Amino acid sequence: MDKQLVTVSMGMKKADLAVVNGKIVNVYSKEVYDGGVAVSNGKIAAVGDIKYCIGEDTKIIDAKGKYLLPGFIDGHIHPESTNLSIRSFAEIVLTHGTTAVMADMHEVGVVGGLEAIEAVLDEAQATDLKIYFVVPSHVPFAPGLETSGGFFNSEIIKKALSHRDAVGLSEIVAPYLLQGNAELIKAMEIASSMGKSLQGHLPEDEGTSYECLYVSGRQY
Template identity: 35%
Template sequence: MVVVRDSRPEARELVAAARAALGLEELDLLVRDAYVVDVWARDVKRQDVGVKGRVIACVGPCRGRARRVIDADGLFLAPGFIEAHIHVESSFLSPSEFSRQLVTHGTTAAFVDVHEVGNVMGLRGVAALARAFEAVRLKVFLLAPPNVPPSRKVDDQGGASIPYGEVLEAARGLSGIGEVMDLQSLAEGDEEFLSFAAQASTSFTVQ
């Protein structure tokens, strides 16, 4: 059920990027004269960006040649946006089309809370959605639904039910736990819920 693929470059890729930055190897792509958005420095500067394989090799003056050169002519160049919380089911799009729409508009990663699928199909539905996301270009951080049904105090009329222990187990194979919706159990100080919340908050990313 792990969806996020390890996208860190290998050592040989880093070496090739370093050599390209020094002008010892050819860059794969050079974007010239772009307004580069530096999210760390909170600054925008007009400069070049060189890419070797999957690695940004240089920002600023880039030495040597490139297989492909793009003249940005003052357009903005920014890191991919991150969707911090979304329910893909509410978009009424398949995982592949959902991914295509986000990537096309500059969003390259998303934290996906699959509460609706879990509420109807349980962990079987969560696993199916995870498999569907494995083939997309979007980097997906899938979150286990913590409250299925949304409230333990209310009859959910035949929907799925996921015990807290199974939520914690599922979260170990995903990227964390989604939003807590059972506010009634929280307000009433339900011991089982509070125990689950304590375990979840110390072990996982919880939205």
């Protein structure tokens, strides 16, 4: 716990920044009420009536009645499909309130492999957008049907899962899984053993529902 945050929240020290005259959207209690946000050292120290956190040196931003709420998290998006560089992408989505995205950069991998994906993740460090990297489970998507500069096997996926931004394995699709694709199952087991999440899609036909799958004795 940041000691300075506690002292600012208790009014013993003043905030660096105060956003005042906002409408707080409390996503826990589902209430909207007047208030502001006090920031110290880049972190939120207090929310609500924060007048006591304001000192002579506190920078004040007047929200003029605008809503103040936590940043949106986009649970699945391919930034590269916008044809924008990650910096331009970040600039645009941040303007609309999205502060974090789950992205696998699959198409970047198809063009340039893991090295290219890592270059994009490094470039993203220069932005205020948080990228949760979900490692693409198949690069290219349809081997033999597309020309690809990058190719992922379970070894490369393991390396990618060790990346500082990696949180899971992405786009595990039903056809490959149900065919028992050995490399895919190996990658899923590696991801699980590393404590990473498994994300994907399954079809739901009329009368058929896959609530979970069992592969190699493990429940998915």
